[in-house]
Amino acid sequence: MPIDATLPYDPANIFARLLRDEIPSRRVYEDEWAVAFHDIAPQAPEHILVIPRGAYVSWDDFAANASADEITGFVRAVGTVARARGLVAPGYRLLANTGGDGGQEVAHLHVHLFGGAPLGPMLAR
Numbered sequence: 001m002p003i004d005a006t007l008p009y010d011p012a013n014i015f016a017r018l019l020r021d022e023i024p025s026r027r028v029y030e031d032e033w034a035v036a037f038h039d040i041a042p043q044a045p046e047h048i049l050v051i052p053r054g055a056y057v058s059w060d061d062f063a064a065n066a067s068a069d070e071i072t073g074f075v076r077a078v079g080t081v082a083r084a085r086g087l088v089a090p091g092y093r094l095l096a097n098t099g100g101d102g103g104q105e106v107a108h109l110h111v112h113l114f115g116g117a118p119l120g121p122m123l124a125r
């Protein structure tokens, strides 16, 4: 069920719980600003989620309210994960679903990192 990205941050959301180690994850990277882990239902051979440590509902919330250090740290972490997993030369795709029409289901900003095979058209119609 897609979320309303205009609602306030809910600290009980599943990725907040994952950040607090209340639920397990298969982490592949973490630093001061971000954590990356395998998506539980992968849609490509490589399907990693990268999330900021800060409490941001969506890309919109993050873009509007995160500090310059948080934004820099998060963007660099996404690049670092892609590079470390050998995805730069073959190529990869980033996706940040936002709100209802975007199909966002978890109310903590996450960027999907897809790769490992040709990914086909950008949107299924």
Ligand code: AMP
Pocket: 014, 018, 023, 025, 038, 039, 040, 041, 042, 049, 096, 097, 103, 104, 105, 106
């Ligand atoms: P979105 O539709 O962009 O909000 O994507 C949410 C993503 O989170 C989906 O691809 C889910 O498979 C993934 N997901 C949900 N719960 C977990 C979890 N506990 N660990 C890893 N990935 C998860």
